[in-house]
Amino acid sequence: MSANRRFRFVTRIGPVQVGTSYDGRGREKHTAACTAPRCGFSADYDSRAGAELAARTHRCPVR
Ligand SMILES: [Zn+2]
Numbered sequence: 001m002s003a004n005r006r007f008r009f010v011t012r013i014g015p016v017q018v019g020t021s022y023d024g025r026g027r028e029k030h031t032a033a034c035t036a037p038r039c040g041f042s043a044d045y046d047s048r049a050g051a052e053l054a055a056r057t058h059r060c061p062v063r
Contacts, residue, residue: 007031009048015062016041016055020048036062 015036018034023029030051037061040063045051 009054011052013052013055014058015039015060016058018048018055032058033057033062034062036060038062 007021008018008057010017012018012035016032016034018030018032021029021031028048030045030048032041032043032045032051032054039060041058041060043054045054
């Protein structure tokens with residue numbers, strides 16, 4: 001998760017955080033990012049539902 005993006009509506013599902021940001025053209029972007037130190041999982045989705053689904057189904061290799 002890059003630090004210069006502003007995330008709103010951040011929720012946490014297991015070790016994964018889901019946040020909504022804007023790409024500069026006013027479009028929403030939904031990011032799921034794992035908070036486990038050595039995992040590194042992070043992905044962007046067009047929909048909040050997609051990001052939350054990814055968070056729920058993420059199998060963290062670190063845990
Ligand atoms: Zn993970």
